[in-house]
Every structure is written in C-alpha cells, then in structure tokens.
Amino acid sequence: MAPARRTARPAFWPERGRDARALWGTCEGADTYETWVDREGPGYRCSCPSRKKPCRHALALMLMAAETPDAIPEAPAPEPLQAWLKRRDARRGGQSQRDEAAAVRRERQRVEKVEEGLAALRIWLGDRVRLGLAGLEAQPHGFWTEIAGRLEDAQVKALPERLLRLEERVGAHPAWPRELLDELGLLALLVEAFGERERLPEPMQAELRTRVGWPQREKEVLASGEAVQDLWEVLGQRHEDMRWTSGLQATYTWVRGRETRRWALLLRFVHASQRGRPGQPALPAPGEGFEGELVFAPSAWPQRAFPRDPPEPSPLAHAPEPDCEDLEALLARWARALAASPWTERICGLVAGLTPAEEEGRWWLVDRRGDALPLRGAPPWTLLALSGGHPVDLCVEWDGAALRPLSARGPARTLALEAR
Amino acid sequence: MSRLLDQALLGGVPSAEGADPEIAPLVGARPEPEWRLLLRAGAEACHRRAGRRPDPAPPATPPAAEDPRAPCSTAAEALLSELLESGQLTLLAEACALLVAADQRLPHPLLPLALNQRAPAAQASLRRVLGPRARWLAAYNPAWAWILDDTKSETPVLLERWAEGDTEQRCEALEALRRVAPAEGLAALRATWDQENAETRRALLRALRVGLSLDDEPFLELALDDRGARVRQLAAELLRRLPRSRLVDRMRSRATHHLRLHAARKGVLGRLTGQRDQLEVLLPERYSKDYERDGVAEPGELGLGPRRWWLVQLLAAVPPSHWSTRFERSPERLLELIPAAEWAVVEGWSRAATALTEPAWLLPLWRWWRAQESAQAVPRPRVEHWLDELLRCLPQEQAEATAQSLLRAPALSEASRLASLLEGLPRPWSEGLGRAWLRALRADLDQPGAARELRWWELSVSDAAAALPPILLDEAQLPLPDDLELRRWRSQLVQFNDTLDLRRRLIEEIRP
Numbered sequence: 031m032a033p034a035r036r037t038a039r040p041a042f043w044p045e046r047g048r049d050a051r052a053l054w055g056t057c058e059g060a061d062t063y064e065t066w067v068d069r070e071g072p073g074y075r076c077s078c079p080s081r082k083k084p085c086r087h088a089l090a091l092m093l094m095a096a097e098t099p100d101a102i103p104e105a106p107a108p109e110p111l112q113a114w115l116k117r118r119d120a121r122r123g124g125q126s127q128r129d130e131a132a133a134v135r136r137e138r139q140r141v142e143k144v145e146e147g148l149a150a151l152r153i154w155l156g157d158r159v160r161l162g163l164a165g166l167e168a169q170p171h172g173f174w175t176e177i178a179g180r181l182e183d184a185q186v187k188a189l190p191e192r193l194l195r196l197e198e199r200v201g202a203h204p205a206w207p208r209e210l211l212d213e214l215g216l217l218a219l220l221v222e223a224f225g226e227r228e229r230l231p232e233p234m235q236a237e238l239r240t241r242v243g244w245p246q247r248e249k250e251v252l253a254s255g256e257a258v259q260d261l262w263e264v265l266g267q268r269h270e271d272m273r274w275t276s277g278l279q280a281t282y283t284w285v286r287g288r289e290t291r292r293w294a295l296l297l298r299f300v301h302a303s304q305r306g307r308p309g310q311p312a313l314p315a316p317g318e319g320f321e322g323e324l325v326f327a328p329s330a331w332p333q334r335a336f337p338r339d340p341p342e343p344s345p346l347a348h349a350p351e352p353d354c355e356d357l358e359a360l361l362a363r364w365a366r367a368l369a370a371s372p373w374t375e376r377i378c379g380l381v382a383g384l385t386p387a388e389e390e391g392r393w394w395l396v397d398r399r400g401d402a403l404p405l406r407g408a409p410p411w412t413l414l415a416l417s418g419g420h421p422v423d424l425c426v427e428w429d430g431a432a433l434r435p436l437s438a439r440g441p442a443r444t445l446a447l448e449a450r
Numbered sequence: 451m452s453r454l455l456d457q458a459l460l461g462g463v464p465s466a467e468g469a470d471p472e473i474a475p476l477v478g479a480r481p482e483p484e485w486r487l488l489l490r491a492g493a494e495a496c497h498r499r500a501g502r503r504p505d506p507a508p509p510a511t512p513p514a515a516e517d518p519r520a521p522c523s524t525a526a527e528a529l530l531s532e533l534l535e536s537g538q539l540t541l542l543a544e545a546c547a548l549l550v551a552a553d554q555r556l557p558h559p560l561l562p563l564a565l566n567q568r569a570p571a572a573q574a575s576l577r578r579v580l581g582p583r584a585r586w587l588a589a590y591n592p593a594w595a596w597i598l599d600d601t602k603s604e605t606p607v608l609l610e611r612w613a614e615g616d617t618e619q620r621c622e623a624l625e626a627l628r629r630v631a632p633a634e635g636l637a638a639l640r641a642t643w644d645q646e647n648a649e650t651r652r653a654l655l656r657a658l659r660v661g662l663s664l665d666d667e668p669f670l671e672l673a674l675d676d677r678g679a680r681v682r683q684l685a686a687e688l689l690r691r692l693p694r695s696r697l698v699d700r701m702r703s704r705a706t707h708h709l710r711l712h713a714a715r716k717g718v719l720g721r722l723t724g725q726r727d728q729l730e731v732l733l734p735e736r737y738s739k740d741y742e743r744d745g746v747a748e749p750g751e752l753g754l755g756p757r758r759w760w761l762v763q764l765l766a767a768v769p770p771s772h773w774s775t776r777f778e779r780s781p782e783r784l785l786e787l788i789p790a791a792e793w794a795v796v797e798g799w800s801r802a803a804t805a806l807t808e809p810a811w812l813l814p815l816w817r818w819w820r821a822q823e824s825a826q827a828v829p830r831p832r833v834e835h836w837l838d839e840l841l842r843c844l845p846q847e848q849a850e851a852t853a854q855s856l857l858r859a860p861a862l863s864e865a866s867r868l869a870s871l872l873e874g875l876p877r878p879w880s881e882g883l884g885r886a887w888l889r890a891l892r893a894d895l896d897q898p899g900a901a902r903e904l905r906w907w908e909l910s911v912s913d914a915a916a917a918l919p920p921i922l923l924d925e926a927q928l929p930l931p932d933d934l935e936l937r938r939w940r941s942q943l944v945q946f947n948d949t950l951d952l953r954r955r956l957i958e959e960i961r962p
Contacts, residue, residue: 156484162461211458212499215492222476222489357504368500372492388590389508401504411562414590418558418583419513430499442524445559 034089040101046091047105053091054111055102066111067091073118140185144242147184148221151177155218163210167201178274187243192217194273209431220373234371236328241373246327248336255325256332260287262294262324263350264314264343265380265425266436267446277302283313284378284425284436285324291353293378294324294335314343316425316437317444330371349439352382352423356397364428376429378436383421386414395426395433406432413438413447454491514586519555526959527557529952534563539571540877540916541952546575548960555581562587565594573597605631612638617650624657632661640669648678655684662688667695674743686745690767693806697744701767708732708761709795711777711787727779729787731795733757734764753829758794765798770811773799781814788818790827800836804843813848816840841871849875850883857886860894860906869909878919887914888926895928911942915949923954 037057040046046055053067063078065087074084084092094101107115154177158166174197178190196213199206224242227235240246266284283296298313314320320341326332354360360379367374383398386405393405398421406429413435416422423439435447457464464487477486522530526545533542549555556564561584564576573596580597588594598607611623628635639654646654655673658666666688673685674697689697712728734757737748741760744767750759774781788795796818803811819836822828841849849871856868872879872887879887891907891914907914918926927950928943 152485155488156482159458159484159487160461160463162459164459165461207459208455211455211491212495214458215488215490215495217492218485218488219492219496361502361504364502365500368496372496372499387508387510392508394505394508396507396510397504400507402507403504409590411587411591412559415558415561415583415587418586419511430502 034086034093037086037090038093038097040094040098042090043094046094046102047107048095048102049104049107052107052111052115053095053102054107055087055091057087057090063087065091066114068115068118071118071122075114143184144186145225147181147186148224148242150180150184151186151189151217152221155214155221158214163207163214166210169200171197181243182274185243187245188241189217189243190274191272198273216373231330233328233332234330237330237371237373240327240329246334251327251336252325252338255327255336257323257325257338258287258290258292258294258335259323260290260292261319261321262286262341263288263319263346264316265350265444266378266427267313267316268427268434268436272299275301279305281313282427284427285314286350286353286378286380287324288319288350293333294326295333295378296337297334311340314341316446317346318343319346320344331367331374333374333377346444349444350380350425352380352439354379354381356383356399357381357395357401357403358397358399360426360428364430376427378425378427380423380425380439382423384424384426385419385421386410386417395424395435397421403428404432406434410435410447412445416440416445454487454494457487458491515582517555517581517583519553519581521557522549522552522554523959526554526956527560529956529959530556531560531563534560534567537567537569537572539569539575541949541956542572543575544877544916544953545956545960546579548956549579552960552962554960554962555579555583558583565591565597605634609634609638617653621653621657624654625660628657628660632663633665635661636666636669648676648681651676651678652681652684655681655688658688659691662691664692664694667692671696674745682743683745683747686743690745691805693769698767698769700740700744701764702772704734705761705764705768706772706776708734708764709773711779727783727787729777729784729795731761731792734760752797752832754794762794762798762801765795766801766805768802769806770799770803770808774810781811782817785814785818790822790825793822793828793832797832797836800840804839807843809845809848812840812844813852816844816852837867838870841867842874844871846876850880854883854886857883857890860890862906865906865909868906869913872910872917873913875917877917879917881919881921884914884918884922884926887918888922891928905939908939908942911946912949915946916953918950920953920957923950923957926950 037059042057042059043055044058046053048054051068051070053065053069055065057063057065061078063076065074065076065078065085067074067084067088072084074088076085076087078085078087080086091102174193178193181187181189181193192213196210199209199213203209220238220241223230223234224238227238230238262285264283264285266282268282270280270282272278272280278299278301281298281300283298284293285296286293296313320337320343322341323338324335325338326335354363360377360381363379364374364377367377381395381397384395385397387394387396387402388409393409394402395405396402413422413424416438424435425437425439425444427434427436437447438445464483477489480486480489521527530542530545533545556579561580564580565584565587567573567576577597584594584597588597595607595611605627608623608627612620612627615623624635624639627638635657639658643651658670670685670689674682674689676682676685686697689695690701692698708731710730710732712730714726714728737746737756737760742748746760746763748756748760750756752759752762754762770781773784777784785796796815799811800815800819802808803815816837819828819833819840822833841852844852853868853871853875856864856871860868875883878884887907887910891911894905894907927947930940930943930947
C-alpha cells in the first residue's frame with residue numbers, strides 16, 4: 031500500500047480522468063505508464079511491468095478518487111478504454127451463460143441421482159410388504175440407517191429423518207402396524223407423485239421437491255415467495271432433536287397474523303455445538319409479537335415462512351383470539367391441509383375452551399362439546415395446574431395422531447407450556 | 451381395509467384387490483402387486499386422516515375448588531420460581547411467610563415446581579401456601595401426595611397407604627397420621643403390632659415421637675416387655691420424654707437416693723464454722739433386675755464405669771427441676787457443688803434438660819461445661835458436645851442473649867459454636883442480635899489485616915444473610931473490599947449482599 035500512497039499525488043499524474051464507471055490516467059515517474067480501472071467488476075489494466083493486480087498505479091488512482099475526488103476531473107472515457115470496457119462486458123455475459131449452463135447440468139445430475147435413490151426406495155418399500163411388516167420388530171438399527179444412508183447419498187435429503195422416525199414407531203404402540211403401513215403408503219404416494227411431477231401444478235411441484243429433499247433456501251424464498259405483512263403473534267414454540275443428523279435440534283415457532291389469521295411456521299435448525307453460542311439472533315417467544323413481512327416458501331399448503339427482516343418482538347398488547355371454536359374445527363382445517371397436500375405433517379390452531387382429562391394414564395384434551403383428542407408425551411402438569419379442571423384457550427399442534435399443547439391464553443398473558 | 455393391513459403384516463404376494471375408484475387408474479397401471487398394495491394403503495391413509503373425527507371424552511372429573519386468595523405479582527412469581535429451582539430453602543421459607551402474611555397464593559403454573567420439592571423443610575414452608583388447587587393436582591400424581599398429609603379429611607388416604615405401603619411408606623403415613631390424629635395413629639399401630647417383625651416394630655414405633663402424649667403410655671408400657679431389645683429401648687426412650695409417665699416416676703424414685711445434699715448451717719454459725727453445702731453422690735450398688743425393663747443399659751459407656759453409667763441413665767430420665775425443688779436450691783447453686791470429677795452427674799442432668807427442655811437449667815448447665823474447658827478430669831469431647839447441644843436447645847431469647855455476648859468479642863476458637871448457635875436460632879433474628887452481628891463483622895473487616903487464614907464470621911455469614919431482620923436489610927449492605935488482604939472473602943461478601951438484595955425484592959414484591 032505504501033508505494034501506492036506515494037504515487038497517489040496529482041503531481042505524478044499529468045493526465046487523469048473518470049466517468050461513472052472507470053478511472054484512467056497516465057503516471058509519469060522514471061517511466062510513463064497508462065492505467066485503466068473498471069470500477070465494476072472490478073478490473074485493472076496498466077502498462078507497467080508489475081504482475082500484481084491491482085498494481086500500485088491502479089491503487090493510487092482509486093485512492094485519489096476516494097480521498098480527493100475533486101483531483102480527478104470528470105470526462106468522457108477515451109476510445110480505447112471504452113472498447114476495453116465493452117470487451118469486458120461481453121466476457122462477463124458469456125461467463126454468466128456458462129454458469130447457467132453448469133447449474134442446469136448440476137440440477138439434471140441431481141434429479142437423476144434423486145430418481146435413482148427413489149427407485150431404490152421403491153424396491154425397499156416393496157420388500158417390506160412382501161416380507162411382512164411384522165418382521166420389522168426384529169430388525170437392528172443398522173437396517174434402517176442403511177437405507178437412510180443410501181437415500182442421503184442420492185441427495186434425497188428429507189427422507190432419512192422420516193425413515194428413522196418410522197423406526198421409532200415399530201413396536202412402540204399396540205397400533206404400530208397400522209401407523210407404519212399408513213406412513214409407508216404415504217411414502218409410496220410421494221415416490222409416485224415425484225415421478226409424475228411434471229403433470230402437477232407448480233406449488234405441488236415445489237412441495238414435492240421439498241418433501242424429497244431440495245432445501246428451502248432463505249434467499250430464494252425471500253426473492254420469489256408470497257409475502258404477507260401483518261402483526262405476527264407468537265403462539266407456540268417447541269424443540270425437537272433430529273434423529274438422522276445427531277446433535278441437530280429443530281425449533282418450531284408457530285406464529286399467526288393478527289389481521290390475516292394466517293398461520294406460519296418459522297423453523298430453525300441449530301447444532302448442539304452451536305447451542306447457547308452468541309451470535310444467534312434470539313427467537314421471539316410465545317406471548318410476544320412482531321410487525322413485519324413473512325415470506326412463505328412455495329408449497330401446496332404454504333406454512334413454512336421466513337421473516338423479511340429480523341423480527342423485533344415486543345409483548346403482545348392484546349391476547350390472541352381463538353380461531354377454532356372446538357376440536358371439530360381444528361380437524362376441519364386438518365382436512366383442508368391434507369386435501370391440499372397429503373403429506374402435511376402438522377398444523378397449529380388456537381382452540382377455545384379445552385380441558386385436560388386423564389383416563390388410565392392417558393391424557394386428553396376435551397372441548398366444550400365433549401369431544402376429545404389424545405395428548406402426546408408426558409403428563410401435561412403445567413397445563414393441568416393452570417386449568418384446574420376448567421376450560422382454557424390453548425394453542426395446540428396436531429400431527430394427525432395426537433395434540434401437543436404449546437401455549438395457554440391466561441387472563442393476563444400467554445403462557446408457554448412444556449417446550450419439548 | 452384391515453385386509454390390506456393383514457396382508458402387509460404377514461407378507462407374501464398380495465392377492466388381487468378391488469381398488470379405490472379414485473386411484474384405480476393409477477394403481478392399475480403398476481405391475482408390482484406390493485407397490486399396488488402400498489399405493490392403496492397410502493390413499494386409504496389420506497382418507498382416514500382427513501376424515502379423522504374427535505374421540506369421545508373420558509369421564510369428567512370435578513374441577514378444583516376455588517382459591518379465594520389472589521395470586522402474587524408477576525415479578526414475585528419470577529423470584530419464587532428462581533427460589534424453587536435453586537432450592538434456597540431458607541429464603542423459600544421467608545417468601546412463603548410473606549405470602550401467608552399478604553394472603554396471596556402461588557400462581558398456578560408454579561404448582562408443579564412447588565409440588566416437586568422433596569426437602570422436608572421446603573415442604574413445610576410450602577404447606578402453608580399451597581391451597582385447594584395443589585391438593586386437587588396431588589390426586590393425579592402420587593409423588594405429590596405429601597401435600598395431602600396435613601388435612602384431616604385425608605385420613606382415609608393415609609390409612610390406605612398405611613395398610614398397603616412398604617415399611618418406609620408406612621412409617622411416613624403413620625407419622626403423617628400422628629400429626630393430624632394421634633389417637634387414630636396409635637390405634638392403627640396397635641391393630642397390626644403383633645404381626646410385625648421386630649425390625650418393623652422398631653421402625654414403626656419411632657413414628658410415635660410425633661404427637662407423643664400420655665395417651666400413648668399404656669401401649670409403650672406394654673412395649674417395655676417386647677421381645678426385641680431395641681424395641682424395648684426405644685419404648686423407654688419415648689416414655690422418658692413424658693415427665694408424668696410411670697417410667698419417669700420409677701426412675702425418679704430410684705435416682706432420689708443417689709444424690710444427697712448436706713446443707714450448710716444457716717446464719718452466723720454456718721459462716722463461722724466455714725461449713726458449706728455439699729452434694730454427696732452415692733453410686734448404685736448393683737444392676738437391679740427392673741433397670742433393664744426401663745431401658746437402663748448395663749455395660750458402661752463414655753469411659754465411665756458401669757455404676758457411674760447407671761447413675762447417668764437414671765438422672766437422664768428425671769426432670770432436673772425435681773432436684774431444685776427437692777434440695778430447695780437454684781440450678782446454679784446446685785451446679786456449683788459438682789466438682790469436675792463428678793461430671794457424670796452433670797452429664798445426666800444435661801441429658802434430662804435437653805430431652806425434656808427445662809429452660810431454667812440449660813444456661814447454667816452450659817456455663818458449667820464452659821468452666822470445664824480446661825479441666826483435666828472431664829473428657830474434651832463431652833465438653834464440646836454439651837456446649838453445642840445445650841445452646842441448640844436454648845429458648846430464643848436466651849440463645850440470642852448468649853449469641854450477643856459471644857459476639858462482643860468473637861474468637862476464632864468459638865466460631866463454629868457461634869455458627870451452630872446462630873444457625874439454630876429462629877428467623878428472623880431480633881434487631882439487637884442483627885446489629886451485634888453486623889457490628890462485629892464491620893469491626894473485623896476494618897482491622898488492618900494480617901493475612902489471617904479464617905475469619906470467625908465465615909461460618910455464619912450465609913446464615914446471617916438469610917436471618918437478619920428486614921429492618922436491617924438496607925444498612926446491612928457491605929462495601930466490597932478492594933484491598934488485597936480481603937480479596938479472599940470477596941465472593942462470600944458478594945453473595946451476602948446478593949442474598950440481602952433478593953430478600954429485599956421479595957419483601958417489596960410480596961405485600962398485601
């Protein structure tokens with residue numbers, strides 16, 4: 031930098047000029063050199079023998095332009111410089127065409143790999159039926175990780191996690207064969223639908239790609255997804271450990287637009303080694319809300335969303351209103367979600383007047399009409415204490431088999447329930 | 451539908467099938483029968499999921515009764531939650547007392563955390579605060595049943611646990627029962643007494659400590675003839691705690707003959723002849739047969755010969771006031787008459803005074819032992835034991851006065867005694883004691899320090915932080931030492947200040 035700074039004096043530059051894009055000049059010292067700088071790109075050209083890019087003459091020009099802009103007069107660029115800039119533009123265009131071509135090629139390769147992976151899964155699924163599901167109870171963990179690993183290698187990145195969750199169901203519950211056959215059937219439908227994706231509408235194609243394993247990239251979603259502006263009420267948050275990538279934890283944050291009544295799911299994955307490290311923006315918590323735009327990832331049942339800007343949460347001024355009169359209403363929404371995408375895994379609702387109840391060690395939530403749905407997990411002690419056997423408005427997540435209470439609408443504030 | 455499931459479970463090549471019309475074209479186009487079965491299963495799963503209806507509700511149970519008290523503030527809730535999670539029991543006790551005074555309850559969401567407390571001290575504090583909601587919750591979780599123990603209406607629950615639990619649970623149930631209904635507890639114990647083995651009998655008998663009264667005497671007298679030696683001992687020990695029991699009567703009449711006062715002549719003549727009171731100790735001659743029944747052990751202990759040991763045991767069962775009445779002398783006067791070599795007598799009296807809590811005797815006895823600190827004739831461990839033990843039994847006023855006198859010139863050698871005395875005092879301390887402790891602490895911190903290893907207050911500083919009366923909380927805050935000498939104590943002093951601060955916030959946040 032020092033030689034450049036010494037050279038950055040108008041006295042050395044009898045000829046110098048600039049326009050919106052370029053800087054140019056002639057530097058007179060022991061020898062005379064001609065120097066061009068393209069500020070887009072950026073690019074440099076100098077008649078000096080230095081191999082450094084940028085050389086000290088180019089640096090000197092830029093220093094002068096930055097520090098004493100008046101020292102370099104605006105002028106139309108000389109002909110040869112303009113020609114050079116045009117050549118550079120042309121080259122750059124070619125480059126981006128080449129990039130695009132490479133991306134298309136990579137995408138085609140990925141699709142081929144994924145299709146191979148799904149073909150292997152198809153055979154594996156068929157084997158399960160031919161050999162009988164009952165035999166799964168005797169299979170070691172490695173049996174599952176083997177097929178999961180093959181899918182991972184084939185870039186079918188979403189299914190290994192799903193398969194390991196299936197493994198957990200085997201033998202866990204008297205009705206496990208039913209649940210397992212349902213899940214395997216849905217997997218078969220997914221494989222089938224992916225093969226036929228070109229005949230399906232665009233949102234469903236996006237859905238299928240996500241379900242199979244194309245990640246939803248925040249940048250892409252923000253650029254092209256459906257944006258919704260609202261005051262987003264945070265109604266539930268829970269954490270879940272991933273089975274396939276050990277140590278990875280997912281945080282599900284459910285928010286609902288105060289005006290639009292749209293539900294959105296904010297997902298964050300954090301690895302155990304990163305947990306509690308500084309530098310992670312805090313997630314808004316139940317009972318808070320934030321004003322802003324959420325952008326929904328394209329899907330047949332758009333649910334996952336990304337905030338346009340980092341949320342700035344503040345406590346909610348008004349308690350969120352229930353949007354499901356009873357459990358029947360929640361299930362009606364579930365049916366709509368499944369009609370849009372049969373692979374929907376979970377929905378959320380703020381259901382009015384639910385009471386926890388126990389029967390022979392199993393826990394239920396009962397609505398005012400006397401309908402009930404089962405609860406997942408450990409006894410809901412905090413909820414039970416809060417309710418005292420009286421109905422409470424609850425934010426619940428429904429996964430098709432059981433409810434998870436996420437927050438309760440208290441008299442004064444929204445209370446987060448068990449976080450797991 | 452279940453045919454699909456049966457086929458999938460058992461395996462084999464699925465048979466021909468009648469497909470769902472909606473997916474029939476799709477299924478029909480696939481050659482593999484397994485794949486066709488899976489597609490049909492998937493379609494059925496979609497239908498079944500989308501058509502899911504709610505289940506019927508389980509039978510309803512009555513909700514919790516209304517709690518008329520208002521919940522404490524949100525800020526207080528946060529503090530209480532911190533106390534419950536960190537297990538700071540003394541502060542929890544103070545917070546609970548504040549809640550009771552303000553007639554406020556715990557916010558409902560804190561109840562699981564409160565009911566999960568296992569420490570008896572925590573449970574004792576919380577019992578006064580937890581209300582109908584907590585009792586209602588306890589019905590759902592056996593680990594929370596402790597909250598039910600103090601209510602009369604729960605006697606049937608306790609009797610059930612008494613009848614069905616293992617020995618430990620039965621002891622707990624019996625103790626809980628004795629707390630609310632001593633007579634019922636005794637009746638329950640009597641009913642099964644003959645079927646228990648000796649070890650269980652002893653374990654259960656211990657529960658009678660709770661709510662012990664003369665009503666238990668007939669049963670305990672029977673237990674004195676028990677087959678198990680340790681059961682007999684325990685029964686005697688319990689009867690010794692009842693000053694009007696027949697056992698204490700018997701012991702009194704036995705002991706009476708073994709101490710004799712030779713009174714000095716009164717008046718001028720007495721002074722002239724220089725005659726003074728004398729207390730004669732006559733050791734029991736032999737181990738009489740009925741000694742054993744009343745729990746007097748035969749072989750000597752504490753380095754005493756058998757005869758002296760018998761005397762100790764006899765004296766230990768007699769309320770010391772018996773002697774002051776009989777000899778018409780104050781405890782101080784009587785103790786003056788005991789030379790160091792006869793420490794066995796004071797050992798017996800000390801046992802009696804602490805077991806039967808005779809406040810008039812405790813301090814004189816303590817002074818007697820303190821005077822023996824350098825005496826050769828008295829074993830050092832006995833002196834140490836009684837100096838601590840007697841202080842622990844002092845009534846608050848006397849104990850505070852003693853602590854204050856120790857605080858006038860706190861010595862490192864007495865630091866642990868002072869600490870155990872302070873620890874045992876009811877909280878909060880009186881303002882006088884609090885000021886005395888703070889003054890002594892400040893004086894110590896002001897001393898230009900030679901690098902002393904230990905400060906006398908290090909053993910009591912955490913108790914003081916929890917026990918200083920509210921009125922002193924503000925002025926008690928200590929400036930933190932910067933000089934190198936005191937750095938070592940910095941963290942203790944920071945903690946002291948933090949505890950005071952937490953208490954101040956509790957008092958501010960929990961008010962009517």
